Amino acid sequence: MALLEIITIGHPTLSTRALPVKDINQEIVELARNMVETMHRAPGIGLAAPQVNVSLRLITIDLSVGENRDDLIVMVNPEIIETEGEQVGEEGCLSVPGIYEKVARPSRILVRGHNLNGQEINLEASDLLARVFCHEIDHLDGKLFVDRLSPLKRRLVRSRIKKELDKT
Numbered sequence: 693m694a695l696l697e698i699i700t701i702g703h704p705t706l707s708t709r710a711l712p713v714k715d716i717n718q719e720i721v722e723l724a725r726n727m728v729e730t731m732h733r734a735p736g737i738g739l740a741a742p743q744v745n746v747s748l749r750l751i752t753i754d755l756s757v758g759e760n761r762d763d764l765i766v767m768v769n770p771e772i773i774e775t776e777g778e779q780v781g782e783e784g785c786l787s788v789p790g791i792y793e794k795v796a797r798p799s800r801i802l803v804r805g806h807n808l809n810g811q812e813i814n815l816e817a818s819d820l821l822a823r824v825f826c827h828e829i830d831h832l833d834g835k836l837f838v839d840r841l842s843p844l845k846r847r848l849v850r851s852r853i854k855k856e857l858d859k860t
C-alpha cells in the first residue's frame with residue numbers, strides 16, 4: 693500500500709468533472725486501497741479520486757477513520773438517486789486545509805454505485821454520512837464545498853485560504 697499526495701484548491705483536476713470507471717481492474721482496486729490508506733492517515737472521513745489527482749469517479753468514506761472495518765465504504769461511479777430535507781453543518785476538506793464552514797446539504801439521500809467486485813450497491817444515508825457522500829460526489833463533479841458558499845462568504849474564505857496556503 694502507498695500514501696498518495698492530496699492536491700489542494702487551485703489545482704485544475706479539482707475543478708474538472710471526473711470520468712466514469714469503465715472497468716474495475718487491478719489498477720482501480722489498488723487505487724482504492726491506497727485512497728483508504730491515505731484517507732485514514734490524513735486523517736479524513738472521506739476521499740475522492742480527483743483529490744489524489746486521478747480524474748475518475750471513485751470515492752472512499754469511513755466515519756470511524758479506520759476504527760471500525762464495517763464503516764468503510766468504497767464506491768465506484770456513485771450517483772445520488774433521491775434526496776430529502778435539509779441539514780446545515782460544518783464541513784472541512786483535505787484539499788482546502790484549515791477552512792471549516794457551514795454548508796447546506798440534504799438530510800437524507802439514496803446513493804447507487806458499485807463495489808470493487810462490480811456488484812451494485814444501493815445505500816440510504818442520513819446526517820453526517822449523507823453530508824460526506826454529497827461532499828465526495830461534488831469532488832467528482834469538479835466542485836469544492838467553498839463553491840457552495842454565498843459570494844461574500846466565498847470571497848472572505850478565499851483570502852483565508854490564500855493565507856493558509858502561504859503558510860505551507
Ligand code: K1U
Nearest residue numbers: 735736737738739783784785786787824827
Ligand atoms: O473529502 C474530503 O476532503 C475529506 C473531508 C470529508 C468531509 C468532512 C466533513 C464534512 C463533509 C466532508 C474530511 O474528512 S475533512 C476532516 C474531517 O472532517 C475529520 C478528520 C478526522 C476525524 C473526524 C473528521
Ligand code: ZN
Nearest residue numbers: 784785786787
Ligand atoms: Zn473535500
